[in-house]
Amino acid sequence: MNLRAVWAIYRVEMARAFRTVLQSIISPVISTSLYFVVFGSAIGSRITEIDGISYGAFIVPGLIMLSLLTQSISNASFAIYFPKFVGSIYELLSAPVSYLEIVIAYVGGAATKSIILGLIILATASLFVPLRIEHPFWMLAFLILTAVTFSLFGFIIGIWAKSFEQLQLVPLLIVTPLTFLGGSFYSIHMLPGIWKTITLFNPVVYLISGFRWSFYGKADVSVGVSLGMTLVFLIVCIGIVAWIFKTGYRLRN
Amino acid sequence: MPSILSISGVSKTYATGFTALKQVNLDIERGEIFALLGPNGAGKTTLISIVCGIVNRSSGTVTVDGNDINKDYRAARSLIGLVPQELTIDAFESVWATVNYSRGLFGKPANPAFVEKVLRDLSLWDKKDAKAITLSGGMKRRLMIAKALSHEPRVLFLDEPTAGVDVELRQDMWEMVRRLREDGVTIILTTHYIEEAEAMADRVGVISRGEIILVERKAELMRKLGRKQMTLELRAPLASVPEALSRYALELSGDGNQLTYTYDNQSDRPGVASLIRDLEAAGIQFRDLDTKNSSLEEIFVNLLRQEP
Numbered sequence: 008m009n010l011r012a013v014w015a016i017y018r019v020e021m022a023r024a025f026r027t028v029l030q031s032i033i034s035p036v037i038s039t040s041l042y043f044v045v046f047g048s049a050i051g052s053r054i055t056e057i058d059g060i061s062y063g064a065f066i067v068p069g070l071i072m073l074s075l076l077t078q079s080i081s082n083a084s085f086a087i088y089f090p091k092f093v094g095s096i097y098e099l100l101s102a103p104v105s106y107l108e109i110v111i112a113y114v115g116g117a118a119t120k121s122i123i124l125g126l127i128i129l130a131t132a133s134l135f136v137p138l139r140i141e142h143p144f145w146m147l148a149f150l151i152l153t154a155v156t157f158s159l160f161g162f163i164i165g166i167w168a169k170s171f172e173q174l175q176l177v178p179l180l181i182v183t184p185l186t187f188l189g190g191s192f193y194s195i196h197m198l199p200g201i202w203k204t205i206t207l208f209n210p211v212v213y214l215i216s217g218f219r220w221s222f223y224g225k226a227d228v229s230v231g232v233s234l235g236m237t238l239v240f241l242i243v244c245i246g247i248v249a250w251i252f253k254t255g256y257r258l259r260n
Numbered sequence: 261m262p263s264i265l266s267i268s269g270v271s272k273t274y275a276t277g278f279t280a281l282k283q284v285n286l287d288i289e290r291g292e293i294f295a296l297l298g299p300n301g302a303g304k305t306t307l308i309s310i311v312c313g314i315v316n317r318s319s320g321t322v323t324v325d326g327n328d329i330n331k332d333y334r335a336a337r338s339l340i341g342l343v344p345q346e347l348t349i350d351a352f353e354s355v356w357a358t359v360n361y362s363r364g365l366f367g368k369p370a371n372p373a374f375v376e377k378v379l380r381d382l383s384l385w386d387k388k389d390a391k392a393i394t395l396s397g398g399m400k401r402r403l404m405i406a407k408a409l410s411h412e413p414r415v416l417f418l419d420e421p422t423a424g425v426d427v428e429l430r431q432d433m434w435e436m437v438r439r440l441r442e443d444g445v446t447i448i449l450t451t452h453y454i455e456e457a458e459a460m461a462d463r464v465g466v467i468s469r470g471e472i473i474l475v476e477r478k479a480e481l482m483r484k485l486g487r488k489q490m491t492l493e494l495r496a497p498l499a500s501v502p503e504a505l506s507r508y509a510l511e512l513s514g515d516g517n518q519l520t521y522t523y524d525n526q527s528d529r530p531g532v533a534s535l536i537r538d539l540e541a542a543g544i545q546f547r548d549l550d551t552k553n554s555s556l557e558e559i560f561v562n563l564l565r566q567e568p
């Protein structure tokens with residue numbers, strides 16, 4: 008294991024986050040605060056409670072997930088797409104590093120950043136609403152698992168993308184809608200019959216539901232299913248990454 | 261002595277159907293400077309990219325110091341430093357950070373003293389905290405070299421090292437290449453500047469349309485090709501070459517206005533001075549003279565012309 012290489016890549020990735028602290032950290036905090044003002048205060052004052060939880064507190068796990076998903080994807084996809092775009096990827100490809108090491112370093116870097124971000128949003132949220140976390144271990148477990156899974160997903164997008172447009176396409180057209188429709192701002196029990204069923208095909212529902220359970224002990228779907236779905240998605244992503252590296256897809260051709 | 265780099269039967273066909281390399285065989289000797297010459301699109305960069313692990317080959321085998329580039333890719337790649345043709349650097353990193361990153365990427369323990377030496381040798385030390393984006397083109401080229409040298413490679417690839425580089429940097433670069441060779445580093449450079457190969461290389465290979473069409477010691481090549489021509493523009497046309505000058509085997513142009521003398525520029529006594537003295541003695545005056553080095557350039561052009 009070329010741990011020095013993993014560390015070198017990881018450090019560069021983290022340095023990039025600190026260099027662009029405004030974009031990486033502050034902007035998500037501001038947008039989260041805006042969500043609280045709009046959804047929490049303006050709309051929340053009319054909804055009051057869901058599942059016995061005040062609306063402001065109810066949306067916190069969903070908001071964290073929203074940022075976690077989008078930031079994991081954009082961090083990881085950009086991290087690998089950018090060297091591809093400017094050509095500096097030659098160095099990575101010519102270095103004595105294994106695929107596993109590349110993935111650990113890039114995905115680790117992206118996931119670390121989004122986990123830190125998730126915790127910052129959590130801290131920001133605690134300023135607006137009273138929070139309680141019933142299952143801190145599971146809260147962290149979901150946080151880490153989701154960050155890693157979607158960083159992997161972002162890594163795949165970054166390798167697949169041939170243009171900046173494609174890079175933005177998947178997050179914009181698929182992930183953001185799925186997250187908004189995945190129960191970030193409502194319980195899926197509030198949906199009329201058929202929509203509730205359709206929603207169950209949205210993988211993000213399981214992530215948010217499980218994550219919310221770790222806070223309040225209430226979930227839309229059972230926690231086991233949430234955990235299972237997250238793991239399935241993780242395994243699918245690992246499978247795709249393994250295939251990419253085995254074939255050299257869009258990297259060594 | 262076994263070769264440090266052995267390429268055998270390597271072919272590459274890109275997904276587009278374009279065949280960049282056809283059954284390339286090449287052995288690079290330990291410690292030599294090898295110049296790979298070829299026109300644009302001949303396959304030079306593809307060949308280097310395959311050896312360095314950037315592009316997958318379609319067939320063939322490559323070993324670096326006995327290590328197969330697939331089976332023992334770690335050992336093989338650790339030995340290689342690559343300075344690519346394009347200036348591709350993470351623009352927002354500082355010089356210091358990016359060179360140390362390269363060292364780490366190749367699995368070498370941090371060694372600030374060594375990295376400092378590399379930067380000083382390349383006149384980059386006072387730019388160590390500058391971001392790559394603020395560097396001039398020449399400085400960026402130096403930085404690419406520093407990155408490649410940061411992990412102490414035993415084989416160094418320089419892909420078109422002096423393309424678009426000013427004279428001073430070119431001199432520095434050649435100086436650096438000589439120093440590296442003294443340390444036992446094997447250097448493979450691609451170029452389409454013949455002078456570069458002439459100035460630097462121990463051996464020269466010519467690649468065209470994906471095939472190696474010639475590999476020869478430079479000295480041997482120069483002996484074969486190291487001919488020079490001197491053309492004299494005469495003040496008054498001559499009807500024929502005077503008998504007194506017959507030993508020079510001069511050629512007279514059709515209109516009698518030009519005399520051409522072909523000689524071996526490797527020789528100690530090329531006879532240029534005596535020819536001029538003898539011309540004066542024969543009362544032949546000239547307005548101007550021009551010398552032309554045929555050397556590598558011509559053989560190179562001829563070789564490529566012979567290609568079907």
